[in-house]
Amino acid sequence: MTRHQSQLEFQSGEDFAIAMDERDPLKHYRERFFSPKTANGDGVYLCGHSLGLQPKTTARYIEQELKDWAELGVEGHFGAKNPWMPYHRLLTEQTARLVGAKPLEVVVMNSLTVNLHLMMVSFYRPTKERHKIVVERGAFPSDQYAVQSQIRFHGFDPADSLIELTPRPGESCLLDDDIDALIEREGDAIALIMLGGVNYATGQAFDMARITRSGHAQGCVVGFDLAHAAGNLQLKLHDWGPDFAVWCSYKYLNGGPGCAAGCFVHERHARAWDLPRFAGWWGHDERSRFEMGPKFQPMPGADGWQLSNPSIVSLAVLRASMDIFHEAGMERLRAKSVSLTGYLEFLLSQNASANFSIITPQDKERRGAQISIRVRQNGRVLCERLAREGIVGDWREPDTFRVAPVPLYNSYRDVFRFVHRFAAAIG
Ligand SMILES: Cc1ncc(COP(=O)(O)O)c(C=O)c1O
DSSP: OOHHHHHTTOOSSHHHHHHHHHHOTTGGGGGGBOOOOOTTSOOEEOBTTTSOOOBTTHHHHHHHHHHHHHHHGGGHHHHSSSOSTTGGGGGHHHHHHHHTOOGGGEEEESOHHHHHHHHHHHHOOOOSSSOEEEEETTOOHHHHHHHHHHHHHTTOOHHHHEEEEOOOTTOSSOOHHHHHHHHHHHGGGEEEEEEESBOTTTOBBOOHHHHHHHHHHTTOEEEEEOTTTTTTSOOOHHHHOOSEEEEOSSSTTOOOTTOOEEEEEOGGGTTOTTSOOOOOGGGBOTTTGGGTOSSOOBOSSGGGGOOSOOOHHHHHHHHHHHHHHHHHOHHHHHHHHHHHHHHHHHHHHHTOOTTEEEOSOSSGGGBOSOEEEEESSOHHHHHHHHHHTTEEOEEETTTEEEEBOOTTTOOHHHHHHHHHHHHHHHO
16 A cells, blocks of 8 residues: 555544544453653653553463462473463464464474574575575564674684675665565575564564565575564465564563564474474373483474473463454554554654654555654654653654554553654654
8 A cells, every 4th residue: 555545544633633533443442551651751662662561451460370380390390370381372372373373393492592593493405506595684673793703603703604795876665676686686695584574763664474475485495583573564474474583572462571482483394393493391202202212302393402390480471462462463563563553653754844754664565563763863852752751652863763552552542642742752
């Protein structure tokens, strides 16, 4: 949809926002989250791309586990209301549905960067001829550090082995054709293509199916960091076919700071016992795990990449949010998200100024909830001023203000109030 077409749906007055909220079939979900307190009690939280809000049910999920621990001690592994031994499996079905995978293909464990390393241990197998990793220029720093350290770990030099996909001069986002062209040109030398599903800085969503097809056609392994895509876009990982994907669950998935992360390994690798991997007892075949034998036999599927028994409290927090996602349904959430983000873009364009521009793609297929606004001058000061007024987005140096209306708990009125104050502040 072009910017022009999407604008036809929207109107600029506050009454339009109020009417849209009234009609919103998901409006009740807002009441199920805590909103951070602001000095004037009139804040707008548009920062779910950084840290999602806390569901009001979260404490109850944690308390259940604390109660069982207090009352049962070690017996809780098997005797808790939700036994801790197989606890992570309570998240499997919902996680699979969320990312469009089979249950065998997903597991919740560790944190994002740890999972990325575990995946690269198995899926980045450089040779003298094929040793390069493709990332976006300006990928999230942790991803850059992780891929560089893997390259060095294998005895290569990032100066030779790292390819950064760079937008054309004057552009902020990458073109699909340019990604394809690079994969075709360098294909023989590329061991791994590792991109964000949604770029954290620009909000650009990549065509993961197309990138996977192009990469596989050249014999490359393909993986995605879905930190900004999980719970934001409708994903079809199994059908799209990447070899692996990783994501965190504290952004759109509302799992709270540092919550357990997700990992996808495509079914085609489910029984690839000869793949090198770092092993731990929780990845061992559960039928013989407690025989405590010396020989590691991994579980089939993503479960076989687990290392340690997980933090039950962390998983309990995530369950509170995943139950809400399951109820609301990703399809309905995405439909609202497209409309809400389109409305944000519309209002910003109605308040156009030489002092800012939107760098996120206009095409709804090429973005999720996030809009990144390039501010020409004094952006940090502006962002801090808005934060004092309770308008929470986030600032990325050197010039980007990122905001995301999250369909679970943001309203059209939130968006209206944000743009109203942003426009007043930026002049
Ligand atoms: C795109 C991306 N990758 C990696 C990370 C690092 O995640 P973690 O600290 O959970 O490993 C983040 C964190 O915000 C991120 O946004």
